[in-house]
Amino acid sequence: MDELPIGRRVAYWRSRRKMSQQVFADRLGKSKSWVDKVERGVRRLDKFSVLYEIADILRIDVQLLHGRDPERRSDALNCIDQVEVEEIRAALERYDAMSAYFDAAPQPPPLVDMRKAVNHAWLTYQYGRYGMLTRALPKLLRDAQAADACYGGGDQAREAAHLLGQVYQIASSVLRKLGECDLAWLAADRSMAVAQRADDPLLAGIATTRVCNALVAMGRPRPALELNVRIANRLAPGGENDLRPERLSVYGILLLQGAMAAARLGDSATVDDLINGAAEAAALLGGDHNYYWTSFGPTNLELHRAAAAVELGDGGRAVETHLGLVESKFNALLPERRAHHLLDLARGYTQMGDVASAGDMLLQGDRLAPSEIRCRPIAHEVMSDVLRRTRGAPPAPIAELAEQMGVGV
Numbered sequence: 479m480d481e482l483p484i485g486r487r488v489a490y491w492r493s494r495r496k497m498s499q500q501v502f503a504d505r506l507g508k509s510k511s512w513v514d515k516v517e518r519g520v521r522r523l524d525k526f527s528v529l530y531e532i533a534d535i536l537r538i539d540v541q542l543l544h545g546r547d548p549e550r551r552s553d554a555l556n557c558i559d560q561v562e563v564e565e566i567r568a569a570l571e572r573y574d575a576m577s578a579y580f581d582a583a584p585q586p587p588p589l590v591d592m593r594k595a596v597n598h599a600w601l602t603y604q605y606g607r608y609g610m611l612t613r614a615l616p617k618l619l620r621d622a623q624a625a626d627a628c629y630g631g632g633d634q635a636r637e638a639a640h641l642l643g644q645v646y647q648i649a650s651s652v653l654r655k656l657g658e659c660d661l662a663w664l665a666a667d668r669s670m671a672v673a674q675r676a677d678d679p680l681l682a683g684i685a686t687t688r689v690c691n692a693l694v695a696m697g698r699p700r701p702a703l704e705l706n707v708r709i710a711n712r713l714a715p716g717g718e719n720d721l722r723p724e725r726l727s728v729y730g731i732l733l734l735q736g737a738m739a740a741a742r743l744g745d746s747a748t749v750d751d752l753i754n755g756a757a758e759a760a761a762l763l764g765g766d767h768n769y770y771w772t773s774f775g776p777t778n779l780e781l782h783r784a785a786a787a788v789e790l791g792d793g794g795r796a797v798e799t800h801l802g803l804v805e806s807k808f809n810a811l812l813p814e815r816r817a818h819h820l821l822d823l824a825r826g827y828t829q830m831g832d833v834a835s836a837g838d839m840l841l842q843g844d845r846l847a848p849s850e851i852r853c854r855p856i857a858h859e860v861m862s863d864v865l866r867r868t869r870g871a872p873p874a875p876i877a878e879l880a881e882q883m884g885v886g887v
Contacts, residue, residue: 636675644669734779753779861880
C-alpha cells in the first residue's frame with residue numbers, strides 16, 4: 479500500500495468502504511469523472527482541504543492517503559478509526575491456543591471476570607455504542623483467547639471456549655456494521671470453530687448467523703442462505719430437539735437471517751416461507767426475549783419482515799409493516815434494534831420517493847443510537863440520497879446531522 483500513488487490509495491479505501499464511484503463523488507460534491515481521473519492518476523490531489531474531506535468520507539486517517547502510519551483521531555467518539563481496526567486485526571491474528579501447545583499460555587483473567595466483561599460487551603453492542611465497543615475489543619479478544627488457551631479440559635475449558643466464541647461474534651457484528659467485512663468474516667468463522675469446542679449447538683447456530691451476515695455483506699447471499707437454512711433444519715424444535723426458549727430463539731433468528739439473504743437474491747417466495755417458519759417459533763416463544771443475545775420474538779420478526787421488504791425494493795410494504803407494530807413492544811426493544819429498523823425505514827421511504835420521511839427516520843435513529851446512523855456506510859448512502867433529492871436547502875436538523883456524519887450537503 480505504501481508504494482501506491484495517492485489516487486490508487488483513494489480507490490483502495492473507497493472499495494473497502496463498499497462505495498461506488500458515483501456515491502463517493504456525490505458525498506464529495508464532485509463528478510464521477512473527477513473521481514475516476516483522481517483514482518487513475520490523471521488528476522493530481524494536491525489540496526489539503528480536499529484530502530481531509532476525502533479522509534473524512536472514507537473514515538480513515540489522512541496519513542493513510544499519504545502512505546504513512548495513521549494517527550489516532552480525537553473526535554472518533556461514535557465510530558471506529560483505522561488505529562482501532564488495526565488493533566482488532568492484530569488481536570484476531572493471535573493464536574494463543576496453538577502457542578499454548580508448545581509453551582505456557584498467558585495468564586488470563588478469572589472466568590467470573592470474563593463473564594462480566596463479555597456481558598458488558600454484548601450490552602454495549604445492543605445499545606449501539608460502537609465506538610466504546612471497538613476501543614474495548616482488542617483487550618477483550620486477547621483476554622478471551624488467553625482464557626481459552628489456559629484451560630485444558632472440563633467445564634472451565636468449555637466455558638472459556640463459550641466466552642471466546644461470544645467475543646468473536648460481538649467483534650464480527652460490530653465490524654460488519656462499520657464496513658470492515660473481511661475482518662467480520664474472519665471473526666465469525668473463528669466463532670464457529672470455537673463453538674464446536676464449547677460443545678453448544680445453539681452457540682454454533684448463532685455463530686452461523688454471523689458468518690452468513692458477513693457473507694451477505696461481502697456479496698455472497700447464496701451460500702449464506704443455504705448455510706442458514708441447513709443449520710436451522712438441524713436445530714429445528716421437535717423430534718429429538720426440545721422446545722426450550724433458547725432453541726426457539728436461535729432457530730428463529732437463523733430463519734430470519736436466511737430470509738434476509740433470500741431477499742438480497744430477490745427470492746420473495748423463499749423470504750415468505752422463512753419468515754412464516756420464524757413466526758411459528760415466535761408464537762411458541764410467546765413474547766420478545768434476548769436468549770443468546772438474539773432479541774428474537776414477534777416484534778423483532780416484524781422488523782425483519784420490514785427489512786426484507788426493503789431489500790426486495792418494496793418500501794411501501796416496509797412502512798405498512800412498521801405502522802402495524804405495537805408501539806409499546808417496539809419501544810421495549812434495545813436501542814440497536816430500533817435504530818437499525820429506523821434506518822431500514824429510511825431506505826424504504828427513499829424507495830417511495832418520500833425523502834422528507836426518510837430524513838425524519840434518520841433523525842429518530844440518531845437520537846436512539848447515534849453510532850447506528852453516523853457510522854454505518856449504508857446510512858451514509860441514505861443520507862446522500864436524501865440530500866441529493868431534497869429540493870432547495872435541506873431542513874436544518876438534516877443538514878446538521880449530515881455534517882456530523884461527514885456527508886456533504
